[in-house]
Amino acid sequence: MTFTENTVSVVIGGNSGIGQAVVTALAARPGQVNSASRRTGLDISDEQSVEQYFAALGRVDHVVFTAGSQAPGGKVTDVNMSEAKAAFDVKFWGSLAVAKAAAKHIRPGGTLTLTSGFLARRTVPGTFVKTAMNAALEAVAKILARELSPIRVNVISPGLTDTEAYQAMNSEARHAMLERAAASLPAGRFGRAQDLAMGYLSVIDNPFITGAVIDIDGGALIN
Ligand SMILES: NC(=O)c1ccc[n+]([C@@H]2O[C@H](COP(=O)([O-])OP(=O)(O)OC[C@H]3O[C@@H](n4cnc5c(N)ncnc54)[C@H](OP(=O)(O)O)[C@@H]3O)[C@@H](O)[C@H]2O)c1
Numbered sequence: 001m002t003f004t005e006n007t008v009s010v011v012i013g014g015n016s017g018i019g020q021a022v023v024t025a026l027a028a029r030p031g032q033v034n035s036a037s038r039r040t041g042l043d044i045s046d047e048q049s050v051e052q053y054f055a056a057l058g059r060v061d062h063v064v065f066t067a068g069s070q071a072p073g074g075k076v077t078d079v080n081m082s083e084a085k086a087a088f089d090v091k092f093w094g095s096l097a098v099a100k101a102a103a104k105h106i107r108p109g110g111t112l113t114l115t116s117g118f119l120a121r122r123t124v125p126g127t128f129v130k131t132a133m134n135a136a137l138e139a140v141a142k143i144l145a146r147e148l149s150p151i152r153v154n155v156i157s158p159g160l161t162d163t164e165a166y167q168a169m170n171s172e173a174r175h176a177m178l179e180r181a182a183a184s185l186p187a188g189r190f191g192r193a194q195d196l197a198m199g200y201l202s203v204i205d206n207p208f209i210t211g212a213v214i215d216i217d218g219g220a221l222i223n
Contacts, residue, residue: 007031008060012098013067015039017163018115021193022064022200037067044068044094045086047101054101061110062204063102065095069165071129084129092133099144099153108150111204114141116157118217138213145211152210154203159217161191186219 009026013019014035026033034057036042042053044067054060068091072083095114102112119127120134138155145153160181166174178190199216203209215221 003029003031005030007062008034008057009062009064010034010036010057010060010102011064011066012042012044012094013037013065013115017066017069017165018158018161018193018196019064019066021197022066025194025197025201026062031061044097045089047093047097050094050097051101054098054105058105059107060102060105061107062113063098063106063111064113064200064204065098066115067091068094069163071133073126073129075126076128079129087129088133092136095137096140099148103148103151106148106151109207110151112144112148112151112153113200113203114153114155116141116155116213118157118159118215118220120157121221141213142211149210152203152207154209154211155213156196156199156203157213157215157217158196159185159191159215159220161193161196163193181218184223185217186223189218191216191218 008031011019011023011026011033014023015037019035023033023035036053042049044050068087071087072080099112106112114137116134116138117130119130120138141153141155160178162178169177181190182188196216199214203212203214
């Protein structure tokens with residue numbers, strides 16, 4: 001897809017991690033790139049704010065959603081329902097609020113790219129909130145791709161990627177987690193935000209990709 005000075009892109013969650021790398025990659029092309037998250041005044045769990053954000057922006061070409069990396073861990077039977085629902089409110093319902101609001105403004109032939117995660121299709125005890133949220137999102141994205149055509153809708157599913165999502169960990173534990181992943185994954189490395197950004201750009205660019213879930217996970221799902 002050709003980028004011109006008139007191309008408008010939006011990255012929801014673009015102020016850190018994977019989203020920030022997508023913003024950097026898009027900014028190297030002609031056109032305008034907008035980045036939004038709570039720190040710029042947009043809380044995606046507030047549907048009305050999301051509607052207002054897109055209404056103020058007007059016509060857009062490409063919308064990327066990378067927000068909401070946090071979800072409680074633990075067994076299903078130990079779940080803190082309000083924490084689990086809050087995670088869904090941000091990532092699952094937030095993605096749908098963005099899809100709903102953005103659909104009115106994305107021009108025909110434009111794109112919406114959502115983000116799931118490898119746990120959507122991997123059975124790991126103690127991670128069910130991420131599994132459920134991301135699996136639900138992947139399922140809805142395929143329906144959206146039919147309903148919003150000719151807007152193309154795709155999902156990028158990251159594997160373990162070194163971002164601010166892990167900044168609460170102490171640096172030793174974070175380093176050990178990343179090195180363990182690099183040693184066990186078929187790709188022999190953990191993910192960098194730039195690795196993921198290339199995937200978002202490729203689904204934006206390729207006019208024959210829609211309704212797809214693209215795994216960029218170092219081989220986590222074949223491991
Ligand atoms: N990193 C990984 O290993 C990994 C693996 C699988 C899947 N993923 C998925 O990839 C996506 C990006 O992850 P990341 O690692 O880049 O995470 P990140 O660096 O933590 O970025 C997530 C962004 O979401 C924004 N956000 C959180 N709550 C929000 C809200 N209510 N409204 C608006 N924005 C909100 C945050 O910005 P503000 O604080 O400014 O709101 C933050 O910039 C996430 O959906 C995550 O689940 C990541």
